[in-house]
Amino acid sequence: MLLRIVHNSSYLRCRLPHQSSGPSVKYVPLTCYPSVMPPGLRMVTKSAASARSMTTVPNFRDLATAFDQIVPGRVLRCAKPSDASAEDVDLLLHVLGIRELLDLRSETELREDDPASLLFARSGFQRYSRNWWTGQVRAVGTAEGPTKDDPVRHNVSLLERARYFTGLFWHIPIHAMASALALGIISKERSRKALLKExxxxxxxxxxKILLDTSKPEFCTVLRLISEALEAGRPVLFFCKAGKDRTGLVAALVLAACGCPEPLIVEDYAMSDSYHRMALAGIENNPELRGLNRAVFEAAPRQAITEALQYLHCQYGGPHMYMQKIGFLEQQQQRLKELLTTADLAVATAQNKL
Known part of the structure; x- marks a missing residue:
């Protein structure tokens, strides 16, 4: 029945099942007969109202707004919510029922958070780190937090300085890299500027491209954590600093797993273009990247995610094959789709146990 939310509006766009002719889409006020709305429609109403009311959690939206087959209220995305006000924390935890926070930021970025963050103070914390010997991502220690019933923040860093510069070496054209290395013999500054130009x-x-190539175990871990949270009936909010780059790639993979057409993935990504922030895990503050073009890295143009999707097709065979190659197998992708698109989550979970 539900198609999708019309943003910045007090209306929902719905398909009316009794229509035999005429337009298949009608605009229905959010306040129209809430007591008789289907559960999914009520959840969209709640999610949409919460998104409009959110004043201190930027770039916030439900993935269901991108693809109408996703049940609203299960997986949401935003920029870092560490500065959320008491009112917004209440919206997240009590109105939307968020119980799993997936923090995609680096340790450097975590140190920027206000120690008095209301949301994080009410959440447990579990860090994940890659074992460089096995290449696997594992939880570090045990989850720290108020109680087992409180929300838990899982920290899986998708962008690290060492991985970034390693990936850069393989992606910059050989002649450009050779030129930069040669210039380094004469002047380190000229070498730095040559690399910065690339x-x-x-x-x-x-x-x-660098993120997709160098953070495969981390992407797999994030997808697994989302699935595990949904299996437990715990709604998920995932985020990085600006909520567009690392968050945008995770959103693209989750949407692809659900069968979302790529044009809709692109449109969801482009919604972040109005929130201009550059967030490269603190790497942008390093001396070697002095002179980085902020206008380029603050935007979220359709071309950027379109080229990322094209890269997945050319290099890996598409998003589904990419997920399979990083360890999030076809069966797991199908299960994630069921968890996000089945209206009754309890039924979906019970069927999976049969």
Missing amino acids: INAGGLPLLY
Whole structure:
């Protein structure tokens, strides 16, 4: 019945099942007969109202707004919510029922958070780290938090300095890399500027290719954590600093697993273009990247995610094959789709146990 939310509006766009002719879409006020709305429609109403009411959690939205087959209220995305006000924390935890926070930021970025963050103070914390010997991502220690019933924040860093520069070496054209190395013999500053020129020219598409290539275990872990949370009936909010780059790639993979057409994935990504922030895990503050083109890295143009999707097709055979190759197998992708698109989550979970 539900198609999708019309943003910045007090209306929902719905398909009316009794229509035999005429337009298949009608605009229905959010306040129209809430007591007789189907559960999914009530959840969209709640999610949409919460998104409009949210004043201190930027770039916030439900993945269901991108693809109408996803049940609203299960997986949401935003920029870092560490500065959320008491009212917004209440919206997240009590109105939307968020119980799993997936923090995709680096340790450097975590240190920027206000120690008095209301949301994080009410959440447990579990860090994940890659074992460089096995290449696997594992939880570090046990979850720290108020009680087992409180929300838990899982920290899986998708962008690290060492991985970024390693990936950069493989993605910059050989002649450009050779030229930069040769210049380094004469002047380190000239060498730095030569590399910076390539980084600025590559822009966000280059960054996304590096992330997809160098953070495979981390992407797999994030997808697994989302599935595990949904299996437990715990709604998920995932985020990075700006909520567009790392968050945008995770959203693209989750949407792809659900069968979302790529044009809709692109449109969901482009919604972040109005929130201009550059967030490269603190790498942008390093001296070697002095002169980075902020205008390029603050935007969220359709071309950036389009090129990332094209890269997945050319290099891996598409998003589904990419997920399979990083360890999130076809059966797991199908299960994630069921968990996000089955209206009754309890039924979906029970059927999976049969």
